[in-house]
Amino acid sequence: MTYYSSYPEVEIPTSSIYDYIFSSLKNEELERIAVVDGTQQITYGQLCQKIDAFAGALYARGIQQGDVIALHAPNGLGFIIAFHGILRAGATVTTLNVLYSPMEISSQINDSKAKLCITTSMFLSNAVAGVSDAGLDHKQIIVLDHVENYVSMAELITQAYRPPEGFVQAATQLAVLPYSSGTTGKAKGVMLTHRNLVANIAQCSAVLPIREDDTVLAVLPFFHIYGMNVIMNLTLKQRGKLVILPKFDLKPFLELIQNEKCSSIYIAPPIAVALTKHPLVKEYNLSSIRTIVCGAAPMDEALGAALTAQIPAVLLQGFGMTELSPVSHVTPLNNPNIPVGSIGLAVPNISFKVVDSQTGDEVEKVPNGRTQAGEMLVKGPNVMVGYLNNQEATNATITSDGYLHTGDIVEVGAQGEVYVVDRLKELIKYKGYQVPPAELEALLLTHPAVADAAVVAHPDEDAGEIPRAFVVLQPNSDIAKDEIMAFVAAKVAPHKRIRIVDFIESIPKSLSGKILRKELRGLPL
Structure with missing residues (x-):
């Protein structure tokens, strides 16, 4: 449906x-x-x-x-x-x-x-x-x-x-050309018009609480669509004050919040992990923060709960992608019945559907429960015109009736709220079963000895692929790899168990906060 x-x-x-x-x-x-x-x-x-x-x-x-x-x-x-x-x-x-x-x-x-x-x-x-x-x-x-x-x-x-x-002769004139890999393959130029960007600012203005008296900390990069249109353009449109930090470093990040009395911060999950796990956070007065918006990658509900326990502010999670200018879903501001672990509800002027990633058939709604998982397709005035000089990729991404393939596997709850399970291209295929890395990463982060984690597919002759975890330990932790595997095994189905654990000093991530799995795949055991 x-x-x-x-x-x-x-x-x-x-x-x-x-x-x-x-x-x-x-x-x-x-x-x-x-x-x-x-x-x-x-x-x-x-x-x-x-x-x-x-x-x-x-x-x-x-x-x-x-x-x-x-x-x-x-x-x-x-x-x-x-x-x-x-x-x-x-x-x-x-x-x-x-x-x-x-x-x-x-x-x-x-x-x-x-x-x-x-x-x-x-x-x-x-x-x-x-x-x-x-x-x-x-x-x-x-x-x-x-x-x-x-x-x-x-x-x-x-x-x-x-x-x-x-x-500008028309709102249909090309405004920005960021590059994105989309659901697959090499980075491509995403053609976004003035109308695309204006539309998404108008859509976000209705659901994101930026006011003229807000001071917004801008640390996520402006060259990325999230920083560009949501943080920079939306704040300027709403007449807020932008406080700029060129790159994320925890100490200056906390200092700016305290000194400038920032009321809204836009973050990605890795920053949320730092704010919940690092002892430095308690040394600063962060009481000015009214709203935290998390995007760029999925955030688990447990991490959200830990973050709001540390910083008692309204926490919203959003979903977007470059091809959507970027936002399609946000946790509603005044509805506590929508879990923060979801990406919330579709923003104004958006329709979406969920399809079986194998057959393409639409996944049916489940009364009072979650649907089966499937790929989310989105339609709205914020959908890109297409990929620059690449009609083949455009046709593969946008359907004939205007729906854009997100490449994200989701489930839909009873209130229409959406839960991101994982990226279609990042699912681990274990003996034919699909294993979402994000689910295992969220689980690993609940362990007190784990400071950060990433899970990738590792080739295996018998299973095809097995889950391999890269784990950053908390200082002075001496937990064994077997203990971590046992912790996960006790909480997931057998096919989701982590089979390899590697300890690592830091998880490689993009400036927008996404785990760079390609840098971890294929590392020698």
């Missing part, structure tokens, strides 16, 4: 991102602090002036509607000005992971046909190598800070060019 959002539909404006966020600024909002970045702070009025000037400078340098510009920078005021300046100039932003190698930078610039690359001195070396390999020269690099012989953002802004008129 098809499930529909229980929220009233919201109107989706036909404006550009810039107009939607900034054109409605009232006079009294111009002096409100928009961004705090280290020792810098800037008002909404000043932010608009810099965005307009940067857009004018890009236009003066020959950037035209539809041109693509690569943005390769960490969270910061410069990122925000560059991002919205590019859109204000009618161009398209393709965001680059700051950890990319020159080869990865070159590949994305080539594929997106970017005309310029905007970066920082910290990442200039890789950017120059990647840009050069892609056939561009150093004149096509702009730095957000200052580097000799390179054009800087400050230099362009001081030229005070006026932004172009009619910079």
Whole structure:
């Protein structure tokens, strides 16, 4: 069956991102602090002036509607000005992971046909190598800070060019081009229009509690769709204050919350683990936190309970993906009957269905209980246009009636709430049985000796694949591997038992908080 959002539909404006966020600024909002970045702070009025000037400078340098510009920078005021300046100039932003190698930078610039690359001195070396390999020269690099012989953002802004008129002809114009592997395969350019991003901000505004008096800690990367549209754009639209931390490090993270009295924090499960397990947390006053929103990867209910025991705030879990701009589901704010272990309910203007991953048949609803597991498909105004220059992958991902394959295996509860079981491509196939790594990881984290954990498939001649766990122990723990395997075996079906345990110093994760399983698969025993 098809499930529909229980929220009233919201109107989706036909404006550009810039107009939607900034054109409605009232006079009294111009002096409100928009961004705090280290020792810098800037008002909404000043932010608009810099965005307009940067857009004018890009236009003066020959950037035209539809041109693509690569943005390769960490969270910061410069990122925000560059991002919205590019859109204000009618161009398209393709965001680059700051950890990319020159080869990865070159590949994305080539594929997106970017005309310029905007970066920082910290990442200039890789950017120059990647840009050069892609056939561009150093004149096509702009730095957000200052580097000799390179054009800087400050230099362009001081030229005070006026932004172009009619910079976005239609809401259907391409706004951003982040890259995602989707449900399978190599990273592909995800084509998101101004309407896609505007739609998801409007959808999220109805369910996420960002207010004009909120101070939002921005640590998850802006180059990732979660940080870009939910943290950066939604906060600016709601006139909150963004407090920026370029990367997650627990001590400065806690210091910023305490010193800036942050009221809302957006995190991923690895940060939740640190906040529940690390003794440093108790040394800081975190009482200003009203709301915690967890996304980017599934969070188990036990971890959620431990987090709210440590920080008594409203905890919400959301679901999204790059191809959805990104949010489709969020735990409702005022419904304690919806478990935090779920990803909650569909946001406004969303419909979804669950299909058997083998047959494609729709999974039937179970009265007063959970459905069988299946892949979730989502439809709404936030669904991408498609993958850049890849119609085959687009057709495999979006159905003829507009539903997007998420690649996530879910179950649906009696109230329409959704539980993510695992990623379709990450399921371990043990003698024909499907074993979800996320379930075993959540269970491992409940053990007091375990600080962090990841589970991957390990090849096995008899079973095909067996679950292999990588475990980070708490300091001074001397638990044996056999004890960990026995702990899990006592709580799961036989086919889900962990067969191999490796102790490891840290679990490799992306900046957005996802476990990098590919770095663990195939490691020698």
